[in-house]
Amino acid sequence: MNNYHNKKIYVAGHTGMVGSAVMRALQKSGYKNLIAVSSGQLDLRRQSDVEDFFEKQKPDVVIVAAAKVGGILANNTYRAEFIYDNLMIEANLIHASYLHKVKKLIFLGSSCIYPKLAPQPLKEEYLLSGYLEYTNEPYAIAKIAGIKLCENYFRQYECNFISAMPTNLYGPNDNFDLQTSHVLPALIRKFHEAKTNNNPSVTIWGTGKPLREFLFVDDLAEAILFMMEKVEASDLYNLGITHLNIGSGKDISISDLAALISDIIGYNGKIEYDTTKPDGTPRKLMDVSRINSLGWKYKTELEEGIKKTYDWFLNNYIQKV
């Protein structure tokens, strides 16, 4: 038992990959007083609707896993929506949490908040030390604003609001739509379809050289519970840190990732690279030493996580399309 066991916990974005993993982890750990509402019933971009919801529900804990999320193509195409939706969702949730005296709020950002050419691995203190990657700049600016909202509601009002910056995530409930997905689920879908249709080759965006880190989403959910139970706002802000990185601390090239996924799926054709398409940031690896030293570490290796994700894709996603 800990201080949060009987508290009312609102998971915003519970239908998404992260929110659904957080719900599973909370239920598995015996948390029973959980609330969630679909985007159809509550559009989090609408301030007065969000405040009415908080007035009625009075949550003690808020996990902000609602966001407009996507890969390079979606980020670069829907630039206005990525900045507007994310700013509105987080500002409404954080301000309503302040007004309604929420005891703990965890805001989720992502590793794209760091400068494009920041030294690697990325340390928490590199935030705002250089230019962002252009393709996802609107999304990153919105996420940085979310971190700064949490920090400054602590500084002015002592709100116990903290931020978690996960690396690239994958797992059950991922987005496998090739127009909007991230690289790992997109590769699962491409290799699966190539195998099913006996295609001689699969073409991958970019050179295959960028290095990326991946974390299985159920591991992230454990880290969120860890932060809810064990990390206080004063622990971070009084040290001059605004957020905690969450990742495995290991990276892999896109070409090695493609080879691994192709093996797991059992695809025997060729892998080709379309070098006219952008690569994005050359390398993105989180320095996870801070959360590791506080007592949390990832559990699921990439191969095991991809196998679980592919099983989920076969049993849930592919049945529906």
Ligand SMILES: NC(=O)c1ccc[n+]([C@@H]2O[C@H](COP(=O)([O-])OP(=O)(O)OC[C@H]3O[C@@H](n4cnc5c(N)ncnc54)[C@H](OP(=O)(O)O)[C@@H]3O)[C@@H](O)[C@H]2O)c1
């Ligand atoms: N995916 C990753 O690799 C990754 C990596 C690092 C960090 N993160 C962070 O984790 C968080 C969640 O990401 P995810 O991958 O779980 O995204 P996701 O699967 O796309 O889920 C997003 C969730 O937000 C909800 N939502 C979106 N717009 C909304 C609105 N206007 N009103 C109410 N709800 C709304 C969605 O509801 P509907 O389904 O009803 O639209 C859904 O439940 C984000 O903050 C993201 O930055 C993700």
